[in-house]
Amino acid sequence: MKKITVLTFLLCFLSTSAWSASLQLAGKTVGIGQPSWVRVCLDRKVSKLTVRLCQREFDLEKVKKNCYAGPIAVDVRQKLGYYLVTALADGRQVASAKIKVVSKDYGVRRITVNKKYSKLTAEQLARYRREIASIKAAIKNSSAGRLWKGSFIKPVATKVVSRFGKRSIVNGIEKSPHGGVDLRGKVGDPVKAPANGRVNLVLDTYFGGLMVMIDHGRGLVSCYLHLSAALVEPGQVVEKGEVIGEVGSSGRVTGPHLHWGIYLAGAKLSPLDWIDTSKTLSRFYGETNAKN
Numbered sequence: 001m002k003k004i005t006v007l008t009f010l011l012c013f014l015s016t017s018a019w020s021a022s023l024q025l026a027g028k029t030v031g032i033g034q035p036s037w038v039r040v041c042l043d044r045k046v047s048k049l050t051v052r053l054c055q056r057e058f059d060l061e062k063v064k065k066n067c068y069a070g071p072i073a074v075d076v077r078q079k080l081g082y083y084l085v086t087a088l089a090d091g092r093q094v095a096s097a098k099i100k101v102v103s104k105d106y107g108v109r110r111i112t113v114n115k116k117y118s119k120l121t122a123e124q125l126a127r128y129r130r131e132i133a134s135i136k137a138a139i140k141n142s143s144a145g146r147l148w149k150g151s152f153i154k155p156v157a158t159k160v161v162s163r164f165g166k167r168s169i170v171n172g173i174e175k176s177p178h179g180g181v182d183l184r185g186k187v188g189d190p191v192k193a194p195a196n197g198r199v200n201l202v203l204d205t206y207f208g209g210l211m212v213m214i215d216h217g218r219g220l221v222s223c224y225l226h227l228s229a230a231l232v233e234p235g236q237v238v239e240k241g242e243v244i245g246e247v248g249s250s251g252r253v254t255g256p257h258l259h260w261g262i263y264l265a266g267a268k269l270s271p272l273d274w275i276d277t278s279k280t281l282s283r284f285y286g287e288t289n290a291k292n
């Protein structure tokens with residue numbers, strides 16, 4: 001009797017521990033501020049598949065029987081070195097792979113701005129802190145399901161005037177690296193939603209000027225700064241290509257342009273590189289020819 005109990009226990013242990021899972025990375029390295037993708041295939045059905053990297057959790061989506069794929073990203077301020085990408089099936093660790101976070105030279109920008117942006121009064125500082133709290137909440141406030149389909153487009157079809165990730169020297173003092181890409185534009189030019197989503201913030205901010213944020217689902221949130229007009233409201237569902245606002249020069253700027261930023265699970269990443277990653281993912285999702 002005792003033998004049977006031990007044997008049953010062993011069999012149970014083996015059947016739950018012997019998971020077969022494979023984890024495929026887009027590459028063995030990823031640059032700071034860069035998006036990438038991961039694919040995980042299992043020998044059984046699970047209800048939730050996520051991967052963890054640098055303390056962020058990324059939701060994957062079923063792409064075919066027992067296979068899941070989705071984007072991952074490394075924040076532009078992430079420390080360089082080796083990290084583990086760990087796959088969790090219904091919370092259980094099933095596979096992992098090493099990835100090397102490498103530096104990327106995005107260049108340096110030196111800008112001079114009005115003193116009112118370099119020395120804040122107590123009142124301005126309090127306002128700035130309130131705005132940061134709202135922006136952080138909007139970055140976190142992403143719906144569980146993916147709202148976008150197909151690949152992303154540029155919100156304005158113009159040239160880059162300042163690249164993402166540049167080290168920023170403002171009035172001689174080093175600040176955070178440029179958190180988005182600046183695209184050329186005149187005041188009043190239409191700004192389009194780069195993909196389907198839901199507006200989750202419209203706010204007139206001290207540094208960013210009038211801004212709009214869109215939740216695209218599954219932890220992906222985009223932002224549009226320095227607008228002269230916002231043509232959407234929080235909660236509004238927007239489609240790829242729909243006009244959400246107009247280019248302007250509100251906030252801390254040296255001239256009119258659109259600052260476009262993208263966050264994935266809170267990681268700031270390069271929007272133009274995200275367009276390429278979204279193309280690869282749309283092939284996984286079988287949406288290559290999708291209109292939206």
Ligand SMILES: [Zn+2]
Pocket residue numbers: 162178179180181182258259260
């Ligand atoms: Zn910018």
